[in-house]
Amino acid sequence: MDVVYPLATTTWDEAEYAALQKVIESGRFTMGPLVREFEERFAAAMGARRAVMVNSGSSANLIAVAAALVNPDVDLNPGDEVIVPAVSWATTYYPVHQLGLRLRFVDVDRDTLNIDTALVAEAITERTKAILAVNLLGNPADLPALRALAEAHGLVLIEDNCESLGATLDGRHTGTFGLAGTYSAFFSHHISTMEGGLVTTDDEYTYQAAVSLRAHGWTRELPADNLIHPKSGDAFDDLFRFVLPGYNVRPLEMSGALGIEQLAKLPALIAGRRENGREFVRLFGDRDDLTIQRENGESSWFGFAMVLEGRLGGRRAELARALAAAGIEARPVVAGNFTRNPVMRHLDAIVPDTLPVSDDIHENGLFVGNHHYPIPRQLELLATVVDGL
Structure with missing residues (x-):
């Protein structure tokens, strides 16, 4: 695809x-x-x-x-x-x-x-x-x-x-x-x-x-x-x-x-990303099967994160396959709960007994890209794939 x-x-x-x-x-x-x-x-x-x-x-x-x-x-x-x-x-x-x-x-x-x-x-x-x-x-x-x-x-x-x-x-x-x-x-x-x-x-x-x-x-x-x-x-x-x-x-x-x-273009690049961010919030901000990142201040919207819950909880792999089949690239939310990586055995670190939110993001989180140009059709396609799962 x-x-x-x-x-x-x-x-x-x-x-x-x-x-x-x-x-x-x-x-x-x-x-x-x-x-x-x-x-x-x-x-x-x-x-x-x-x-x-x-x-x-x-x-x-x-x-x-x-x-x-x-x-x-x-x-x-x-x-x-x-x-x-x-x-x-x-x-x-x-x-x-x-x-x-x-x-x-x-x-x-x-x-x-x-x-x-x-x-x-x-x-x-x-x-x-x-x-x-x-x-x-x-x-x-x-x-x-x-x-x-x-x-x-x-x-x-x-x-x-x-x-x-x-x-x-x-x-x-x-x-x-x-x-x-x-x-x-x-x-x-x-x-x-x-x-x-x-x-x-x-x-x-x-x-x-x-x-x-x-x-x-x-x-x-x-x-x-x-x-x-x-x-x-x-x-x-x-x-x-x-x-x-x-x-x-x-x-x-x-x-x-x-x-x-690139710096000369930065204001326009950020403005385009924020416009897409508003559309993403409109489409995905009030659902009971996923939550999105709540904006604090004014985000520059690097990408659009979703944490699956309700009917989609535990189905990230299934959604990732459906997105790939539709031509939508997705990835985990950064590196998820980083403490679950094998490299931790090499690091001098103190890790709490539980990290429940990070674990949820690790297992149910993914994000899709954002761009400096308008992407309303791409976001509509994303919503269609999510709705169809």
Whole structure:
């Protein structure tokens, strides 16, 4: 069966291909002035002071957490606990473990599918030093409440905003409520730079640490009066001085060029997704055989989640087959209850005895794609398939 309703489609047109060609003709392929320009424009668009581009949203999570660890003003050290939601993608969790921190999982809210703030409050111990909040599928978490909890307990708040570029809450962009926020520009996301990701922050030390960490932990890209390590003034030495345990997660100059073009389109891309979101809510928001994600603030509608119940409860595999037969691509809600993955045996983690909402999402949840262009016929087809099961 041909796909008539895919999970993701391109947001590129001639502008992106022209931008790529200009980079090819320039001969400068690793990160350079176009990456810097994109970072500056992205920070301004999000209402953040600073942005650092890396090669993926996964790397953005790694760099954001690593920058917090080395920040002398942040009380976060190896062995400390980081509270995370049980429903998210793998690379929310891996950097926490890889950097020597302990994951403390909590369940998610049944309506928003985001981390349950009340359970976060209950999970805080004397070892807890951070909350890594996830804005799932375009939908803002209860970020003001999480920030208040973090401030009350002396915790650092970091947002994994990789699925929620363009979402807002109380007029503020998600990704800007904590010390740092992360974003993805992978093909299936709101904007695409082939591969790419960003970290935003208002904190200058976190910004400079991220700049150093993304490229070997050296001082090369840091200003002379930087906060990380004093420069000698000898360019020969300053180009090759290593001060942080960094990585090589630099983006390509092509990705910066693409980001500039994609960012210019972002308002229209989000507007199109929100229009489709309104139609999805109209069609599926008042059913007794499934529930949909309740919008908190203004979602940027990465995709459309459904959790089956009533007559459809326990029939996800059957529905997935029917959708595939109709040419509709579907997948689990991100990774479902991540703690049910075999990789958990390798992770330093504390998992509650029960995660009932995450388990329900794991067994009965799926989502279909959203796009920047109108999809009323696709959504009507989706409703027909669901009704016919």
